[in-house]
Amino acid sequence: ETGVTQSPTHLIKTRGQQVTLRCSSQSGHNTVSWYQQALGQGPQFIFQYYREEENGRGNFPPRFSGLQFPNYSSELNVNALELDDSALYLCASSSILAGAGANVLTFGAGSRLTVL
Amino acid sequence: QQQVKQSPQSLIVQKGGISIINCAYENTAFDYFPWYQQFPGKGPALLIAIRPDVSEKKEGRFTISFNKSAKQFSLHIMDSQPGDSATYFCAAGANAGKSTFGDGTTLTVKP
Numbered sequence: 583e584t585g586v587t588q589s590p591t592h593l594i595k596t597r598g599q600q601v602t603l604r605c606s607s608q609s610g611h612n613t614v615s616w617y618q619q620a621l622g623q624g625p626q627f628i629f630q631y632y633r634e635e636e637n638g639r640g641n642f643p644p645r646f647s648g649l650q651f652p653n654y655s656s657e658l659n660v661n662a663l664e665l666d667d668s669a670l671y672l673c674a675s676s677s678i679l680a681g682a683g684a685n686v687l688t689f690g691a692g693s694r695l696t697v698l
Numbered sequence: 699q700q701q702v703k704q705s706p707q708s709l710i711v712q713k714g715g716i717s718i719i720n721c722a723y724e725n726t727a728f729d730y731f732p733w734y735q736q737f738p739g740k741g742p743a744l745l746i747a748i749r750p751d752v753s754e755k756k757e758g759r760f761t762i763s764f765n766k767s768a769k770q771f772s773l774h775i776m777d778s779q780p781g782d783s784a785t786y787f788c789a790a791g792a793n794a795g796k797s798t799f800g801d802g803t804t805l806t807v808k809p
Contacts, residue, residue: 586741615795624704624787624799625742638796672741676795687732687794689741 586690588673594696595663603658603693605673613637614656615687616648617672625672631656660695668697702790704800711807717775719803721788724769728790731764732797733773736785745786746773747794778807 587606595601607614613632617625627640631650645661654675660667671694674687703722711717723731729750734742748755748762748771755762761774775782785804791797 613795617799622801624702624789624801627791627796627798630795640796674741674795686744686747687797689734689743691739691741 586673586675586688588671588690588693590693591691592694592696594698596698597663597665599663599697600659600661601663601695603660603671603673603695605656605658605675605690607654607656607673607675608688611675611677611688612654613676614650614654615674615676616656616658617674618642619670619672619692621669628658663697665697668695670694702788702798702800704788704803706803707801708804709806711778711805713778713780713807713809715778715807717773717778717782717805717807719773719786719788719805720770721772721790721800722768722770723790723798725790725798726769727792728798730791730794730797731762731771732789732794733760733762734787734789734799736787736802742787775805778805780807780809783807 589604615630616628619625629639630637634650647659649657670692672692674689676687732747733745735745736742746757746760759776764771785802788800789797
């Protein structure tokens, strides 16, 4: 059983550019959540994808968008990068069971984004 | 804004001692309260979680105490070991995938 894998592990962009981060969910999981973790802070919920549709969103602007694919992998896209977007972006997969919410998040190691 | 407040920010404990980390939440709709452990360069890993229908849950050396009326919950690490040195996050949410996290506690266990 493989865990959650994210790519790239590190990347550097300049202000105004666009970035795409990728995530392969753990085998058997059908839901992907994305979190932003600034240095010295806890992860902040960006959004969740279930059945290829957004299933909840945190307090992030529309320039943060995502996709989930039929194999449950996911992408996070950020347009018009700002300096404050510099953070560790974490992907977490889980399973939504009928009649219950997602449980037991499995996190990847993250993608470290630096915006200059 | 929904918040989860965590304290202390950092904690130093001697080997064999008890580590206690506290969290408070505001949203009474939250019904899932996990604790995560994060090592440098790694993502958070679920340690233990509780739902509000119980007041305590124990798994090995780790115990969650939950006070629904006070909207507080805490993590107790018994017989703390140097390998427990990490950053610990509490979280709360309607489900695990949409959790609100605290700002973390850096635990150092001295040999």
